Amino acid sequence: MGWFSGNKSSDVPDPTSRKDRQRCWDSRDAYFACLDGTNTVKPGDEGSTCTDTKKTYEQNCAKSWIEYFNKRRVLAEQQQGVLTQAKTQAQTAQKR
Numbered sequence: 001m002g003w004f005s006g007n008k009s010s011d012v013p014d015p016t017s018r019k020d021r022q023r024c025w026d027s028r029d030a031y032f033a034c035l036d037g038t039n040t041v042k043p044g045d046e047g048s049t050c051t052d053t054k055k056t057y058e059q060n061c062a063k064s065w066i067e068y069f070n071k072r073r074v075l076a077e078q079q080q081g082v083l084t085q086a087k088t089q090a091q092t093a094q095k096r
Contacts, residue, residue, distance in 0.1 A: 024061040031057040041077045043070040
């Protein structure tokens with residue numbers, strides 16, 4: 001078997017394929033929308049409410065991408081909280 005043989009499994013997402021990347025992003029967006037609906041920030045903490053979308057997300061994305069997207073979601077939420085707090089403090093300081 002050569003490096004470029006056509007024996008790739010169709011079950012494994014190919015990150016070099018535009019179609020597979022789009023499928024991954026779409027399933028990620030659907031899963032994160034479900035998490036937003038349950039007010040869950042950290043993926044995996046939602047219990048059994050988003051099992052279908054989580055399963056699709058895990059099937060359509062490479063494991064390294066899943067880890068990146070999940071960490072990025074938590075970090076973005078933390079940053080949003082810090083920015084909101086800073087804005088509130090700035091408004092309070094301006095009123096004085």
